Amino acid sequence: MTNWMPDPALLRRPAYFSLAEQFARAIESGVLPTGARLMPHRKLADGLGLSVQTVSRAYEELIRRGLIVGEIGRGSFVLGLGAEARQPYLPERPGQVVDLSILKPVVEDMHLLRIREGFAWLAENMAASSALSFRPNMVMPYHRQVAVNWLAGQGIETNPVNISITNGATPAITAALMSVAPMGAGIAVEALTHHSIMPLCSYLGLHLEGVAIDAEGMRPDALDAVARHGAIRSIYLQPNVINPLAAQMGQDRRNELVEVARRYDLMIIENDILNVMIADRPPAFATLAPERVLHICGFTKITLPGLRLAYLTAPARLATTVANRHLVSNWMATPPMVDLLSHWITDGTVAQLAAWQRTALGQRHAVASQVFGKAMPPCHPHSLHLWLPLTNNWAEDGFVAKARQQGVAIASGGSFRATEKGRYEAVRISLGSAGEEELRRGLEIVATILADEPEVLMTPI
Structure with a gap:
């Protein structure tokens, strides 16, 4: 990682644009060579006395100009002058890396065969509304009932109107964040969290508060200390193995976090995308505190990458809010794929x-x-x-x-x-x-x- 640091004395308003200009000049002069890895957003922000949002906007401006690229899980790198902007992830290069x-x-030939068979089933059985309707309420009622039955098998009791079906976990996380916190509000996350939460909160104008963790995840005492200052509105958690530590949060820890959330009236976003694949998981937060949990049940990681769908379940008082946020950001999940998911749930394939x-x-x-x-x-x-x-x-x-x-x-x-x-x-x-x-x-x-x-x-x- 490069140790080059922009000069804070040269920053002018708007700060993000002035910061981007300093980076651009450093790249043009060769001070920052092609391939150099830039400082993480938070480290640079702390070093310059700026907000993480300002640094994120500066990096976005550099990406727009084609001067740097962000690679998920690796960081931001200098592309150099005249370089063509690339996708922000490592491309698939079989045999090279x-x-x-x-x-x-894990996928094998069996998975490709299964989805081909699924598409053959769709060709014969796809509902007319899935192909011809723009209206979610014409397409999704049956599928929401399938979702209710699926979640009930995991101990989560809800109603069809409380469920939004999304094209995977990322749209679900986006709709959930938009629903629980207005711009400028705080979101508490574990010190090690989902890699997309940091940029997503930055784009939504939300303040991220990293909370200390131990081997089970977020520490209740650390959350209490953060919540006591009144700076956060919600908590984002990944209790079931998908967190960076690959750890399972125990029952007692879940109960303690719920107690803190109730004490300060905090909403909880529960990312539970591995759900039934983890056979020994304790009851979900959505079971322990249904009045304040937005629960995300995913299918991509437990079946195959092409089935990019998730259920986002909200408390009744937030169901309309969540549905509206999902409408403006994604409208609705791809209907034929939802047809296939419901079929695979009911016939036992999932x-x-x-x-x-x-x-x-x-x-x-x-x-x-x-x-x-x-x-x-x-x-x-x-x-x-x-x-x-x-x-x-x-x-x-x-x-x-x-x-x-x-x-x-x-x-x-x-x-x-x-x-x-x-x-x-x-x-x-x-x-x-x-x-x-x-x-x-x-x-x-x-x-x-x-x-x-x-x-x-x-x-x-």
Whole structure:
């Protein structure tokens, strides 16, 4: 990561544009060379005495100009003058890199066959309204009832009118955030959280408050300390294994967090996208505090990547608000895909695929345990990833770069930090995004690097 720092004395209003101009001049002069990794938003903001939102807007301006690119899980990098802007994620390059950076379920030929069979079923059975109607209320009533039945099997009691069906977890998170906090309000998140929450809150004008965590997730005492100042309106949680630590939050911890939320009248957004795939999960927050929980039940990570759908369940008093926010941001989920999801739920396919995924991930964890041995980090046995603390004085950027040089892509821990407090160096490694042999090879490379000391560049005398 570059140590270059803009000069705060040269900042003028609007600050984001002035900041972007300093970066642009540094890139033009070669001070920031092509490929240089820029400071994370929060670190730069703290160093300059600016808000994270201001830094985010400056980086967005640089992305718009084609001078930098943001890669999910890795950071922001200089493209150089005249470079064409790229998509903000690592492209798929089979045979060139073992990509353990993106979180995906395990897939095999069977999954492609299943979805082809699903599309064949759609060709014969798709409802006319799914193809011909623009109105969600003409398309979704049946599917909302299917959702009610599915959620009831997980102990979540609700009504069809309280459910919005979305094109995956990201639109659900967006609609939920828009529903629980006005612009300028605060959202409490775990110190290690979903990588898209930071930029999303910035785009929505929300203040993010990183709360201290332990092995189970957010600490109730730390949340109480933040809430006592009245700066937050809602809490965003990932209690079921999908969090960066790949940890399961216990029943007692959930009860304690609910108690704090009720004490300060805070809403809770519960990202539960692994739901039925985690067989030993405690009752959802939506079961413990239905009056204040917006629950997100996903399907992409437990079935296959193409089934990009989720259920967003809201308390009755917020159901209309959530529906309206979803309408203006996404209108409605893709109707034919919702037809397929309801069919797969009712005929048992979703449950079967989730069970298959659970078994496949168990096998992937066995491979990781063989490779890492005593260095295997603690995690749930059916998590999609590992959170690997770095040893031997490794820094995240150097470790990620070293792995990339040897043909393995992994995600830097910095992409998941909502606060620098309690920071330690770590990387996230996906277990589902590569074939099993490719995964073993990638993990062996990572384990070898981990056991090695970072080499200091020698300077000629």
